[in-house]
Amino acid sequence: MSEAQNISSNNLSVIRGDRPVFEDLNFYVRRGQLLKLIGPNGSGKSTLLKTIAGLIDPEKGEINSGENLITGDHDWIARNICYLGHKNALKKEFTVLENIEFWANLWGMPDKIKPSIIQMGIEFLMDTPVRYLSSGQTRRTAVARSLCHPGSIWLLDEPTVGLDDQGLSYLSGSMKNHLDIGGIIICATHVDLGIDESMIKILDLADFTSTSSLHMEGW
Amino acid sequence: MKNIFFAIFKRDVHIGWSQGSTSSMVVAFFIIVVTLFPLGIGPEQNMLARIAVGVIWVAALLACLLSLDRIFQADFEDGSLDQYALSPLPLELIVLAKALAHWVTTSVPLIIITPLLGILMNMDDDAFMPLIYTMLIGTPALSLIGTIGSSLTVSLRRGGVLLSLLILPLYVPVLIFGVMSVDTLILDMGGNAPFLFLGAFTLFSLAITPWASAAAIRLALD
Numbered sequence: 001m002s003e004a005q006n007i008s009s010n011n012l013s014v015i016r017g018d019r020p021v022f023e024d025l026n027f028y029v030r031r032g033q034l035l036k037l038i039g040p041n042g043s044g045k046s047t048l049l050k051t052i053a054g055l056i057d058p059e060k061g062e063i064n065s066g067e068n069l070i071t072g073d074h075d076w077i078a079r080n081i082c083y084l085g086h087k088n089a090l091k092k093e094f095t096v097l098e099n100i101e102f103w104a105n106l107w108g109m110p111d112k113i114k115p116s117i118i119q120m121g122i123e124f125l126m127d128t129p130v131r132y133l134s135s136g137q138t139r140r141t142a143v144a145r146s147l148c149h150p151g152s153i154w155l156l157d158e159p160t161v162g163l164d165d166q167g168l169s170y171l172s173g174s175m176k177n178h179l180d181i182g183g184i185i186i187c188a189t190h191v192d193l194g195i196d197e198s199m200i201k202i203l204d205l206a207d208f209t210s211t212s213s214l215h216m217e218g219w
Numbered sequence: 220m221k222n223i224f225f226a227i228f229k230r231d232v233h234i235g236w237s238q239g240s241t242s243s244m245v246v247a248f249f250i251i252v253v254t255l256f257p258l259g260i261g262p263e264q265n266m267l268a269r270i271a272v273g274v275i276w277v278a279a280l281l282a283c284l285l286s287l288d289r290i291f292q293a294d295f296e297d298g299s300l301d302q303y304a305l306s307p308l309p310l311e312l313i314v315l316a317k318a319l320a321h322w323v324t325t326s327v328p329l330i331i332i333t334p335l336l337g338i339l340m341n342m343d344d345d346a347f348m349p350l351i352y353t354m355l356i357g358t359p360a361l362s363l364i365g366t367i368g369s370s371l372t373v374s375l376r377r378g379g380v381l382l383s384l385l386i387l388p389l390y391v392p393v394l395i396f397g398v399m400s401v402d403t404l405i406l407d408m409g410g411n412a413p414f415l416f417l418g419a420f421t422l423f424s425l426a427i428t429p430w431a432s433a434a435a436i437r438l439a440l441d
Contacts, residue, residue: 078307087298
């Protein structure tokens with residue numbers, strides 16, 4: 001696993017359309033920590049994750065990992081950041097195994113395929129086309145796919161959506177493992193993940209909602 | 220790097236064939252459009268022979284256009300495009316892999332069926348091979364230019380019509396030089412300048428379109 005010691009942001013501001021989503025946002029997470037993003041709907045949790053992943057350009061501010069400035073550094077992001085968004089990025093016409101295999105091979109991690117499928121408890125679905133899966137099973141497949149990623153920083157956007165209790169416990173097990181081996185997780189969720197409080201930092205995005213956008217909402 | 224490129228190419232070809240619809244529907248559309256012409260303008264053989272090459276080229280353009288929106292649309296909707304953007308392979312090469320897959324799943328079947336349609340249109344015997352050559356050289360440009368339209372309209376709900384408006388004007392050089400080069404190759408006069416222009420246009424689009432499409436995709440993901 002490639003090692004990132006920490007990840008932090010410095011006065012990050014993002015504008016979507018004409019609306020400032022958040023302003024002057026600062027966070028710092030180091031190895032073995034989970035940063036839990038909370039905040040009301042529309043407060044910019046997904047936007048922040050996408051910004052860290054480099055899918056959205058920040059209006060101002062920067063994201064650093066140790067000495068590296070990672071805003072716009074595609075190669076660094078591809079090596080170190082694993083992003084799981086709302087969308088599962090699975091092809092309906094392929095089986096669970098084929099879907100996971102494709103991405104694992106793309107990331108150069110074919111030996112992680114089997115362990116992550118077992119980790120999420122979907123071995124019995126391996127040869128089932130994704131179109132026949134329930135939404136929870138699809139989400140499990142997407143999580144299993146993300147587990148194959150070599151990066152040490154996980155960005156998870158509502159990973160628990162659709163998961164049942166068992167799926168949730170598998171997920172939190174994988175997350176604990178990842179933190180134990182020195183990984184970093186930034187996760188937008190409102191669910192209690194059952195992870196030791198000492199490893200969790202909480203970032204409430206409501207604190208950074210820009211005053212001008214509040215003004216516009218009242219308008 | 221090369222493995223990833225071919226993995227994406229194979230995946231797209233697989234999707235194109237496995238749905239059963241993409242390739243076969245495009246070929247069916249191509250055949251129907253060409254058969255409409257003898258029905259519309261009457262079975263006068265000389266007339267048909269004269270317009271055969273142009274009709275087949277225009278029909279190929281339209282058939283290709285029909286399948287363009289699928290290049291990025293499905294990947295955008297299911298989130299694969301986000302993952303591609305974060306993958307170790309540059310987005311430009313991913314565009315190229317997808318354009319290649321599009322060419323293999325749509326244009327190659329069209330070229331294979333072309334001789335049959337040539338017979339239907341009473342095309343000159345001399346014209347068959349030149350037409351196939353020019354299509355082989357010219358159709359990659361259709362897929363490559365198509366990626367620009369497809370990536371620009373990827374985030375629009377009903378981008379199909381806009382896509383046609385954007386892309387058809389850009390297809391005009393392919394049509395002009397495609398038809399002209401068949402004529403010059405048959406008559407064996409005037410050299411092969413149109414043929415070279417056609418090849419140059421394909422190479423030009425190969426050099427430009429991956430960058431343009433990748434930029435458009437980054438905008439769409441924003």
